[in-house]
Amino acid sequence: MSSDTEAGDDDPAGAAAASTAASTGAVESGSVQRGDASARTPIEDLPLAPYPPNLGRPALHAFRQMRDPFAFFERALTTGDVVRVNLIGTGDVYQLGHPDHTKRVLLTEREKFDKTDDFRIAFGEGLLTVEGEEWAQQRDVLQPLFARDSVMDYADGMVEQIRRRSERWADGDRIELQREMTHMTLDVLFATVLGRELALDGDRKIRAAAEHLHDWFLPTTYFLPDWVPTPARRRFRRAKATLQAEADRLLGGKAGDAPTDPTDAEDLLSLLVGLREAGIADTGMLSDERLRDQMVTMIFAGHDTTTTTLTFAFWALATHPEVRERFHEEVDRLDGPPTMADVEDLDVTDRVVTETLRLFPPVYSLPRQAATDVAFDGYRVPEGELVSLPIRHIQRDPRFFDDPERFDPGRWTAELRRELHDFAYAPFGGGPRICIGREFALLEAKLALATIGRNYELYWLGERSDEPPTSPEMTTRMESGKEFLITER
Numbered sequence: 001m002s003s004d005t006e007a008g009d010d011d012p013a014g015a016a017a018a019s020t021a022a023s024t025g026a027v028e029s030g031s032v033q034r035g036d037a038s039a040r041t042p043i044e045d046l047p048l049a050p051y052p053p054n055l056g057r058p059a060l061h062a063f064r065q066m067r068d069p070f071a072f073f074e075r076a077l078t079t080g081d082v083v084r085v086n087l088i089g090t091g092d093v094y095q096l097g098h099p100d101h102t103k104r105v106l107l108t109e110r111e112k113f114d115k116t117d118d119f120r121i122a123f124g125e126g127l128l129t130v131e132g133e134e135w136a137q138q139r140d141v142l143q144p145l146f147a148r149d150s151v152m153d154y155a156d157g158m159v160e161q162i163r164r165r166s167e168r169w170a171d172g173d174r175i176e177l178q179r180e181m182t183h184m185t186l187d188v189l190f191a192t193v194l195g196r197e198l199a200l201d202g203d204r205k206i207r208a209a210a211e212h213l214h215d216w217f218l219p220t221t222y223f224l225p226d227w228v229p230t231p232a233r234r235r236f237r238r239a240k241a242t243l244q245a246e247a248d249r250l251l252g253g254k255a256g257d258a259p260t261d262p263t264d265a266e267d268l269l270s271l272l273v274g275l276r277e278a279g280i281a282d283t284g285m286l287s288d289e290r291l292r293d294q295m296v297t298m299i300f301a302g303h304d305t306t307t308t309t310l311t312f313a314f315w316a317l318a319t320h321p322e323v324r325e326r327f328h329e330e331v332d333r334l335d336g337p338p339t340m341a342d343v344e345d346l347d348v349t350d351r352v353v354t355e356t357l358r359l360f361p362p363v364y365s366l367p368r369q370a371a372t373d374v375a376f377d378g379y380r381v382p383e384g385e386l387v388s389l390p391i392r393h394i395q396r397d398p399r400f401f402d403d404p405e406r407f408d409p410g411r412w413t414a415e416l417r418r419e420l421h422d423f424a425y426a427p428f429g430g431g432p433r434i435c436i437g438r439e440f441a442l443l444e445a446k447l448a449l450a451t452i453g454r455n456y457e458l459y460w461l462g463e464r465s466d467e468p469p470t471s472p473e474m475t476t477r478m479e480s481g482k483e484f485l486i487t488e489r
Contacts, residue, residue: 106431126297195267212239217474351409
């Protein structure tokens with residue numbers, strides 16, 4: 001066992017120093033304040049966080065994690081807000097289980113943490129992966145296009161695609177909802193963002209490629225070294241190449257034909273190409289290579305969040321009849337398919353989405369890498385080590401939510417929203433790098449629930465349980481093969 005491990009697990013003096021520092025809650029650059037304000041513990045003298053004693057030997061952590069990632073990390077964090085686990089190919093990963101930690105990593109001390117290399121390796125130089133000045137430049141170009149006022153213009157197109165697919169359902173159909181919602185959100189993304197309507201029963205190569213973008217991040221391979229050629233990574237590379245080729249085809253179709261007036265663009269890709277050709281935006285940020293990377297990133301991130309939200313929202317409605325009744329009463333008051341003007345009045349629908357994102361956040365954990373030694377609650381995280389922000393764990397923490405395992409949209413009162421810690425609810429992250437597609441995803445989810453809910457009830461055909469069967473891949477997903485029964489209303 002290394003000296004670092006011994007300091008974290010077995011050093012009584014180190015543990016005492018950590019306990020004292022944690023009790024004061026004061027961490028300053030390079031040192032930790034203890035009981036006496038004049039006494040300082042240099043950060044290099046702090047102990048490392050302990051391995052959770054309830055997980056057994058660190059050498060076996062990876063195997064336990066692969067079996068059930070949710071249960072593994074939940075169990076780890078029952079022993080403290082700052083722990084470390086050991087994973088093959090990665091080494092120690094520090095779990096930071098309090099919203100104060102999330103706030104420091106994403107906002108107040110964000111300069112001390114970098115994004116991990118895995119997304120850059122997977123997706124190139126898109127907004128999701130780049131850092132520093134390059135990120136700021138890309139964000140300046142893209143942010144206005146995803147602001148609430150801009151996203152409102154997509155509402156009618158979203159509803160058109162949602163109706164186009166859902167109106168094919170018939171009374172008595174049994175559907176695998178995760179798959180159907182994946183198809184639906186891809187329909188919406190391609191039509192509104194990329195200006196290309198997918199065939200409802202076709203474009204199978206593109207649909208399969210969008211699904212296989214997840215394979216880089218499967219729990220069974222994610223923590224292995226990048227050079228290990230697993231079957232999942234080969235599927236990912238084929239999928240990426242397929243979508244890059246589609247991006248090149250779409251870009252070729254837009255070249256010379258995109259409107260130079262941004263207000264004339266009918267989709268996001270046309271708008272970006274038009275901005276480049278008009279010289280309104282930095283052409284380096286909008287080169288074909290960069291736009292291709294952005295498009296693959298958008299396909300990966302732009303449909304999966306809403307797929308997860310809708311799948312688990314319909315599961316929750318199906319298994320909570322009192323909430324389902326209030327939801328149907330609300331959408332039945334609509335004069336027709338929902339419009340942007342209706343969204344503000346969909347209060348129950350909004351709460352259903354909010355509560356679904358609390359219990360089943362698509363991104364259940366956010367990784368970062370320490371750019372310098374940093375202290376949390378009296379423990380040292382060394383430079384270069386990975387930290388993980390367990391969003392799902394924090395959003396189910398009884399310190400912040402009463403009866404946190406219960407699906408209760410009614411909990412989202414003005415009082416709770418006012419008093420809740422800023423980072424106790426962070427399904428889209430937080431700070432300057434909060435998900436740029438947040439408004440798009442929320443609008444799509446509300447419109448889809450309302451559109452489908454007016455016409456259908458969905459009944460869960462799986463086993464009755466307080467928790468749905470989940471598959472924690474890169475994002476939270478329902479296990480494959482789980483069906484719902486469609487009934488017309």
